[in-house]
Amino acid sequence: MTTASPAEQRPAGTAASPAGGGLVRAVTRRHLPKIHLAVVLGLAAAAAGLAQPVLIGDLIDAVGAGSGLVAPIAFVVVLFLADAALTSVQAYVMGHAGESIVYDTRTALVDRVLGADVAAFGKLRQGDVFARIVTDTSILKSAWSQSVAGIVVDAAMVVGGIALMLVLDPVLLGVTAVCLTASGLVALVLAKRLRKAAQQSRAITGDLGADVQRALAALSTVKACRAERFEGYRIGAVALRARRSGVRVSALSAMLSPAMSVGLQASLAAVIVTGASRVAGGSMTAADLTAFVMYLFYLVSPLVMMLLGIGQLQQGRAAIGRIDELAAIEQEPMPAAPSYAAQPWGAGGMAVEFQGVRFGYEPGEPTLRGVSFTAPSQGLTAIVGPSGAGKTTLLQLLMRFHEADGGRILLGGENIARLPLPVLRGLVGYVQQDSPLLRGTLHENLLYGVPSATADDIHRALWLAGLEDVVRRLPRGLSTEIGDSGLGLSGGQRQRLAIARMLVRRPAVLLLDEATSNLDSESELLLRRSVRSIAAECTVLSVAHRMSTVVDADRIVVLERGMVHDVGTHAELLRTSPLYRRLAAIQRRDGEQHAAPVHTEGR
Template sequence: MTADPARPADGRLGLLDLIRGHRRRIALAVALTLTGSALGLAQPLLVRHLVEASGAGRPLTVVVLLLVALFAAQALVQAVAGFVLARAGEEIVLGIRLNLVHRLLRLTMPVHDRYRVGDLISRAGTDSFALRRLVADGCTDAVAGVIGLGGAVAVLIWLDPLLFLVVAVLVAAGLSTLVPMMRGMRQASLGGQQATGEMAGDLDRALSSLRTVRASRAEQRETERIGAQARTAYAHGVRTARLSAAVGVASHLAVDGSFLVVLLVGGVRVTTGESSLADLVAFLLYITYLAVPISSVFQAISAIQESRGALERVNEILALPGETDEPAPLARRPAGQSAAALEFRDVWFGYDPGQPVLRGLTLRVPERGHIALVGGSGAGKSTIFALAERFYEPEIGQILLGGMDVRAMRRSECRARIGLVEQHSPIFHGTLRENLTYGAPGASPAEIARVVELTNLDDLVKRLPGGLDSQLGERGVRLSGGQRQRIAVARALLARPVLLLLDEPTAHLDPVNEAALRRAIEQVSRDCALLVAAHRFSTVRDADQIVVLDGGRVVAVGDHEDLLVSSPYYRRLAAEWMVPAREP
């Protein structure tokens, strides 16, 4: 089974790309469908022969048995064709979802900043499933319907060219009414899928912040917001259903109208002797059989139009830029420079054009020791971490890791050497062990025990009913903020990074655990570089060196005592930190 269809260079998928790798199975389904159609087309001829034989007084047993056999064979073949096609459709949905998951997890961070999580999930779920109909109904029905229609037309012309002309005029008239409906179906389908994506985004927003929603008594407001998108999706869905029903009615009216006209005209021709009763019966049966391929063609057009909206939304994601792991052709180590764990050289960067966050920032983190970054909100502390992890690339300037330009390294190589602990540390659904070993899945029990002791998680492990194998709940809902923070620190330490980035690691800790973590930080700083974005006085005071940021630039560097003397800005920050420290 091919579950991951090849993608063109720009990432976008067309109909041929969807069926690539599934051609044999789809071809088998088409062949079986056509076989079933052929078996069905043969049955009116047998009925014609049966009428003629009955009129001539010849035996009917063999013809009746053959007709029953053809009917049973047609049912069996069509059942097998349906299963083969359904399986191919499921494989195609799987392939699309794997492509989307691969792309979503590798989109650049600026792209992720523009999209809502719920909408992206909707594209991988609802939209990808909608494409199943594009292949199962659109592609196969179109091929089988056109070929079946051609066979039926050939037999009808052979039986009675005049009656066929009448049928052709009526069917053409029905087709002419469908063109505006097709355009409307595509627009309605795309609008419905976009509304569904917005609904998923609003629902994700509400559920991920459910405690805040309830504390703010905002359940009704969120219900109304999500409900508005649901009603929009409903309106588009109703419009799509209305147009789809109109397509079905048009196809049936064309065939049923043809049947009535043929019955009238054919009956007159039989009474005048221009045609036989057996020919008229056969022709009428073929008219009824004509409904199947005509309906297949109409439904194929309908399915293609409905699914094109989903394909556009899927292609929008597949065409977005993703991170690459290939290094740029740059010198790996500047000559004449001693290696530092991390170095920024005249780095400029902004999330929005024309609004820089870092303005010519130069920073050097030695291979060992504890460096604290301090500054007001928006000074650039978190941005420095994001650039170090290569979530973004600087507009101007150079970033070095271990003396190597990071652009000359694979992203995976950079991130393998850096540990990151975010201020709002995520906890994944799963066990404590799975969370601890997320960045180091091959860690040994001894290594796990070491970081558990280092981050003072022993009591938590003892209290949990299953120890390390206890489930932590969705987003670690059963844990305190301090416990989540210490798990994140332990997770980062378990990967043994060369550089550890901590975004205010003591923000959610009580005094006992804060002291324990400070001891762990001191021990870690002997083995690797430690860069801490600090907002609390205790974290800053223990640092070997303090880097003061203001307006995206380094304005002062030194230890705590030196900066209290030399930097007025640092003195103001220290005074603000020390106020809550004196409160009871």
């Protein structure tokens, strides 16, 4: 088996991950040409707009002098049309760039989450992850790409207007500046407060998404416990916090525009009064005053839009921080060029060997304390023990959902730490106690992750899982639709479908983690026979609580407190292992109690 060296491995999604910056910044860099084009178009539109008051002033002078009006009017019309065309094209280019940034950010973020280390992902709230991928990224278009370009264009419009107003009359410009400075300072303070409020609002929205997802995922439990009202109040309280924080953001955003409007209105009144006196005194012409007033009006929209853009940018920075934080999640090691290997059953299984394996979920709290045993290349090896003994942890370490703290795990004689994860997981199939099924058809569930599987692969997997008769009785067969988590199938059918889905992959090693826990006695018997057939061709490791599922195992490993207590067959362990006898006795008593008839008192 060929393997990739550690140097050839890198974190999944590195191509999309930032190098020397956040994810959003790295994605935005790829679309800078579009943003630059939008800025250039916006600046050209601004230039066309700034030229209009000058030409209108010339038109007024021409009317006063009795000169021809055709040329001045033609110039003004051309500028109007150019301004409109450039603004439209700029808006389209900026919108296209914004949508592209949102798309690239979402896909890169999804890649980072799907490639995340299992332990790191387990610490996150799924509802909050959903909010960051869907809601926070939707803000990027208006609050990042468009606001940045808009601020640049509007700033150029403001600077250009002020420069031309300075040429027309410095005194009137001074009057305007005094009025606008005060309102500008107020607006900057509001923008700073808006950013903090937006950060709080985005965090609370994430809390709301996490709580809603939590309740929906356990809806049956909520109803069974009659906790609908409790969950409604609890989620309602978070929704109220989200409403209050959103209202605060809206209030601060709404105050930005009036803050500048007051300054502009005061400037306009002061300019008209001062300008009229200067025209009356002969120090300024009526045409210049008209042009100056037009420039003042022209400043209204870009100033307001610039401040709104700053407000949007502040909200966008809050969302960007949450996106970049999620993008920084620890990744599983993946090869630069994944090579998915499959081990055909016909070639036999691969021996699995645990050598002094140690592991703990928390420092100083070991779950496994030097576990050592071997599962042969063919046959069924069962793992039993009290709750908390570390049975499931062994299987998760073999899948490298977690990395061992010490010792080695060998697969086919090779340390799994040196195997690329796609290769390892192509060789090892894992069926959890509650393997989730996906909304869609049975056929889509069976082919999940292996679209190249043949009809023979599917039929063989259904036969081994004991599902052939079940599928045959369904009106639409494999085209039957099931809901989320397998809604529409019984618990036993869902579990057998999950097993069949893994068998389609033809793994060399099959891990069953309480795979028979949801099966009735008849289905369990059918599956036990199927497991024996599978074990004749590959390695099967089965974690089980039901002793009936392990009595015919080729080898049974008994765990207690993270250590191997005994190893042997069912008959051998009944003779030599007190712990195994105790587990078997408990199972036997429970079985007798469940099987005993219920006696009722006489009436």
